[in-house]
Amino acid sequence: MVDEPIGTAAAPDQPLTARAATAGPFARFLAATEIDTRLIGMIGALAVVWIGFDVLSGGVFLTPRNLWNLSVQTASVAVMATGMVFVIVTRHIDLSVGSVLGFIGMIIGVTQAELLPELLGFGHPAIWAIALALGIVIGVLIGGLQGFVIAYLGVPAFITTLGGLLVWRGAAWWVTSGRTVAPMDQSFRLLGGGADGAIGATASWIIGLIACVGIFAMLAMSRRQRQRFKFPLRPLWAEAFLGGVASVLVLGAVAIANAYPWPVGIARRYAEANGIEIPEGGLFIPHGIAIPVLVAVGVGVVMTFIGTRTRFGRYVFAIGGNPEAAELSGINTRWVTMKIFMLMGALCAISASISTARLNAATNAQGALDELYVIAAAVIGGTSLGGGIGTVAGAMLGALVMQSLQSGMVLLGMDTPLQNIVVGIVLVLAVWIDTVYRRRTA
Amino acid sequence: MSDRPSPAIPLVEMRNISISFGGLHAVDDVTVDLYPGEVVGLLGHNGAGKSTLIKILSGAYKRDAGTILINGDEVTINNPRDAKAQGIETIYQTLALADNVDAAANLFLGRELRTAWGTLDDVAMEAATREVMGRLNPNFHRFKDPVKALSGGQRQSVAIARAIHFNARILIMDEPTAALGPQETAQVGELILQLKKEGIGIFLISHDIHDVFDLSDRVSVMKNGRLVGSARTSDVTKDEVLGMIILGKCPPGAVPGPGAARETEPA
Numbered sequence: 175m176v177d178e179p180i181g182t183a184a185a186p187d188q189p190l191t192a193r194a195a196t197a198g199p200f201a202r203f204l205a206a207t208e209i210d211t212r213l214i215g216m217i218g219a220l221a222v223v224w225i226g227f228d229v230l231s232g233g234v235f236l237t238p239r240n241l242w243n244l245s246v247q248t249a250s251v252a253v254m255a256t257g258m259v260f261v262i263v264t265r266h267i268d269l270s271v272g273s274v275l276g277f278i279g280m281i282i283g284v285t286q287a288e289l290l291p292e293l294l295g296f297g298h299p300a301i302w303a304i305a306l307a308l309g310i311v312i313g314v315l316i317g318g319l320q321g322f323v324i325a326y327l328g329v330p331a332f333i334t335t336l337g338g339l340l341v342w343r344g345a346a347w348w349v350t351s352g353r354t355v356a357p358m359d360q361s362f363r364l365l366g367g368g369a370d371g372a373i374g375a376t377a378s379w380i381i382g383l384i385a386c387v388g389i390f391a392m393l394a395m396s397r398r399q400r401q402r403f404k405f406p407l408r409p410l411w412a413e414a415f416l417g418g419v420a421s422v423l424v425l426g427a428v429a430i431a432n433a434y435p436w437p438v439g440i441a442r443r444y445a446e447a448n449g450i451e452i453p454e455g456g457l458f459i460p461h462g463i464a465i466p467v468l469v470a471v472g473v474g475v476v477m478t479f480i481g482t483r484t485r486f487g488r489y490v491f492a493i494g495g496n497p498e499a500a501e502l503s504g505i506n507t508r509w510v511t512m513k514i515f516m517l518m519g520a521l522c523a524i525s526a527s528i529s530t531a532r533l534n535a536a537t538n539a540q541g542a543l544d545e546l547y548v549i550a551a552a553v554i555g556g557t558s559l560g561g562g563i564g565t566v567a568g569a570m571l572g573a574l575v576m577q578s579l580q581s582g583m584v585l586l587g588m589d590t591p592l593q594n595i596v597v598g599i600v601l602v603l604a605v606w607i608d609t610v611y612r613r614r615t616a
Numbered sequence: 617m618s619d620r621p622s623p624a625i626p627l628v629e630m631r632n633i634s635i636s637f638g639g640l641h642a643v644d645d646v647t648v649d650l651y652p653g654e655v656v657g658l659l660g661h662n663g664a665g666k667s668t669l670i671k672i673l674s675g676a677y678k679r680d681a682g683t684i685l686i687n688g689d690e691v692t693i694n695n696p697r698d699a700k701a702q703g704i705e706t707i708y709q710t711l712a713l714a715d716n717v718d719a720a721a722n723l724f725l726g727r728e729l730r731t732a733w734g735t736l737d738d739v740a741m742e743a744a745t746r747e748v749m750g751r752l753n754p755n756f757h758r759f760k761d762p763v764k765a766l767s768g769g770q771r772q773s774v775a776i777a778r779a780i781h782f783n784a785r786i787l788i789m790d791e792p793t794a795a796l797g798p799q800e801t802a803q804v805g806e807l808i809l810q811l812k813k814e815g816i817g818i819f820l821i822s823h824d825i826h827d828v829f830d831l832s833d834r835v836s837v838m839k840n841g842r843l844v845g846s847a848r849t850s851d852v853t854k855d856e857v858l859g860m861i862i863l864g865k866c867p868p869g870a871v872p873g874p875g876a877a878r879e880t881e882p883a
Contacts, residue, residue: 403743483735485728488717492725495716495762502676502712503726504697562716 206412212556212611216571223575227582235582238434242461244574244581245431246367246532249466250275250525251544252573255551256477257521259569260514262552263494265561266324266331268515270338271522271548274316275541276346279526282309283355283536286362302362309523316342317519321512339545347538356535366531367464369440375432378462382428386421393417431467432460466528470570473524477566480517490514494562550597551576554604558612625688627652627817628704628786633672633682642668644841645682645874650786650817655808657832657849658821659861665841666821667709670788673819674706675699686786700726703785707792709821711775715764719756720745722763723778748777752807768795776804780811787811790821805831825861829854839864842875 204211228235254271261268286305294301320338324331357363364371373381393413400407408416435441436459444459445452481487489510493500501507525544530536555572557564579600583593626649635643643665650656658666671677673684675696683690686702693699699706706712713722720741729737729744742759749756753773763771772795779787789808793801808818808831822828829835829849837844837860844860851869859865866872 399739403739405739405742479735485730485736488721488725488728488736491717492714492721495714496712498710499712499714500725502674502696502706502708503714504695504700505726506697562714 206409207416208408208412209416213568213571215611216555216568216575220571220575220578223578223582227578227585231582231585234585238430240581240585241430242434242464244577245427245467246464247581248574248577249367249464249470250529250532251547251551251577252470252570253473253525253528254518254521254544254548255555255569255573256474256566257514257518258548258552259477259555259557259564259566260481260490261331261518262549262557262559263490263561263564264511264514265494265497266511266514267549268320268331268335268338268518269545269549270320270335270342271518271525272541272544272546273339273342273346274313274519274522275526275529275544276538277316277342277349278309278313278523279530279536279540280346280349280355280538281312282306282523282526283358283530284349285309286359287355287357287536290359297360299361301359302365305359305362306365306523306527309526310520313519313521313523313526314516315519317515317517317522318512320519321515324515325508325511343542346540350538352538354535354537358531358534358536362527363531363534364465365469365527366529366534367466368532369436369461371466371531372431372461372464373468374462375460376462378428378432378460381463381468382425385424389420389424390417428463431463434461435459436461466532469524469528473521474566474570481566486510486513491562496562547573547576550601550604553608554601556608558608559605626650626685627654627687628673629683629685629688630669630673631683631685633669633679633684635668635672635677635680641841643672643679646838646841646843647873648836648843648846650819652785652817653812653815654834655812655818655820655832657828657835658819658838659825659828659835659857660823660838660844661861662823664823664838666823666838667790668841669838670706670790670819670821673699673786674704674788697726700782703783704788705779705782705784705786706788707775707779707790709790709794711771713763713771713775716762718762719749719759719766719774719777722774723748723781725778727782744781745777748781749773752777752780753803769797769800772796772800772804776807780807784816786817786819788819788821791823792820793822793827801827825854825857829857836873837861839875843873844875844877845870845872847871 224236234240254275258268258271282305285308286301290298290301290304316338320334323329323334358366393416397407397413436444436457438456441457441459442452444450445457450457481490489500489505489507492503492505493507493510497507526541529540533540551573552564552569553559553572554575555565555568555570557569576597579597580593583596588596628650629647630649631647633643633646634641646665646669648656648658648669658670660666668677672679673693675693675698678694684693685691691698691702693702693704714725717725720738723745724741729740731737746759749759753770756770756773758766758770763774766774772792776792779789793804796804808820811818820828820832832849834846834848835852835857836846837857839861844864845866847857847860847867847870852867856867856869859867860870864875864877866876
């Protein structure tokens with residue numbers, strides 16, 4: 175307690191080092207590695223869900239095939255959940271993301287299936303890029319409009335985006351009067367996964383190894399920075415442990431993706447087209463990591479970077495912690511708020527691309543109820559509705575938990591109404607546990 | 617009232633400032649000034665309009681009428697950014713800290729240091745924070761914790777560090793010692809004397825005369841949104857200033873303002 179100035183002896187907290195010295199081995203381990211206990215809790219919850227479903231389904235859940243599909247199904251919601259973190263951290267909410275996804279999906283669909291083929295010719299190589307870019311521009315515009323109403327006109331985000339939920343769903347219908355648009359452009363469909371939309375074994379290993387090198391490089395760089403200013407360092411074993419665990423996770427995910435082969439039919443057609451002999455026992459062509467998963471991971475990395483390494487991200491969290499203080503500090507809080515919603519709109523466009531590509535169609539009902547899954551993913555991932563707290567990685571993990579629950583229930587053959595009941599209860603439970611946790615640690 | 621020669625041009629002049637909120641005249645035709653190296657105590661009851669007046673100077677509120685001059689030039693202060701650009705720093709009564717981020721993030725909030733790539737230079741900001749906090753509060757070591765976890769005194773020193781780190785010319789301290797113990801209050805007193813020596817002008821706001829009388833060169837007293845009067849602390853007694861605060865009565869040593877009670881009024 176030597177750190178406390180006189181007159182403040184009532185303060186219950188002690189410096190980290192003092193606390194660690196008196197605590198048990200597990201607490202010492204946590205202090206040394208600086209791992210968030212909340213993250214451990216989430217990984218634990220995910221493990222329980224996975225193992226539980228695996229047992230209940232008789233070993234079908236934890237197979238490369240199911241996990242690979244799970245990763246692809248998670249991508250769309252995970253991408254939007256990263257943006258929802260910023261929205262909720264600043265004490266707002268966005269109820270319109272599902273409808274915005276539907277509207278942009280329609281625009282993207284009509285652009286690539288009807289407008290551009292007429293202009294450029296069917297199968298033109300630029301079609302997918304133009305459609306994607308247009309979607310992102312429209313997403314930014316929609317987000318900007320909603321953000322402007324929220325930040326500058328002072329209409330609460332709840333109401334603005336509740337209006338948006340109706341407006342953009344209606345607009346999605348209006349694009350084609352409710353007609354489903356299909357099929358999508360060949361190149362664009364790669365964004366949705368499938369046998370073609372995965373990068374294969376070799377490329378997956380290369381990306382996995384690059385990621386491992388990147389992880390160790392980041393640990394080393396941050397250590398050197400801290401040495402330069404003579405700040406306290408993590409013990410070397412803790413650094414090695416963190417890098418090791420992260421690398422094992424990355425390479426493990428790659429190994430699983432590579433253990434899921436192309437379906438026999440597709441593999442045979444591929445072999446015939448390329449004049450390859452089919453060996454005895456069938457041709458084993460691994461999927462590798464799916465492109466939508468790569469996109470989602472890429473978005474997650476970029477959003478984490480924005481949230482922790484940029485001024486904008488710092489302002490997002492400061493506004494969430496104390497809006498008045500942020501304003502008094504000279505932060506242009508309105509403009510930051512508007513930018514958050516613009517970012518959310520862009521992410522909706524990316525999700526819209528993934529989901530239309532996966533479905534190979536743009537439908538009027540696309541993304542319905544996604545707002546709830548996205549918000550649930552962010553909240554289960556530790557984003558506090560009170561503002562100021564949340565991580566992108568947590569939200570993506572939350573998306574994975576939500577999708578695991580849903581896929582698992584489908585695998586068990588549960589009815590949709592029952593699935594909804596379970597998801598609803600889990601959401602409330604997760605927030606309750608979070609509330610208890612916060613009260614304990616506050 | 618000029619027992620000491622003062623520089624000809626005040627550092628800050630707030631002339632005929634008025635602001636009202638829905639018909640309530642929170643500040644009504646108030647004029648105050650501040651010279652370099654001077655401490656002016658702004659006194660008055662709770663609700664007298666001191667904090668509102670000062671929030672106009674710090675850019676938190678926009679005035680309805682009046683002018684603000686800095687070094688004799690009229691300036692536009694429409695938001696906190698404008699005020700900071702003029703070298704006006706404020707320590708708010710509420711401290712205005714973002715509770716969920718650490719001391720360095722608060723100290724540099726809105727003025728983050730960045731690396732060559734435009735990313736946040738957290739390490740450099742923490743180093744600077746360790747340096748400035750080392751001078752202000754050598755016992756402070758909790759640089760990694762969100763400020764929510766800090767004690768009242770520690771939070772206060774973060775808020776003070778933020779105000780003095782950026783070479784302020786004008787410092788506004790709104791009830792700076794309200795949350796502090798006696799020893800920390802004495803520390804803030806020493807800090808004020810030191811900043812004064814560096815030529816910084818300081819507005820010291822308090823509802824308690826004992827907090828500020830000995831530290832101030834002059835006092836300005838407000839009552840019901842109007843200026844009762846201003847006086848050199850060498851020309852008036854504490855009791856006379858108390859009379860200004862409570863009764864709005866201007867003693868002979870003070871220059872009366874528009875809010876001063878009439879002489880004929882029964883005391």
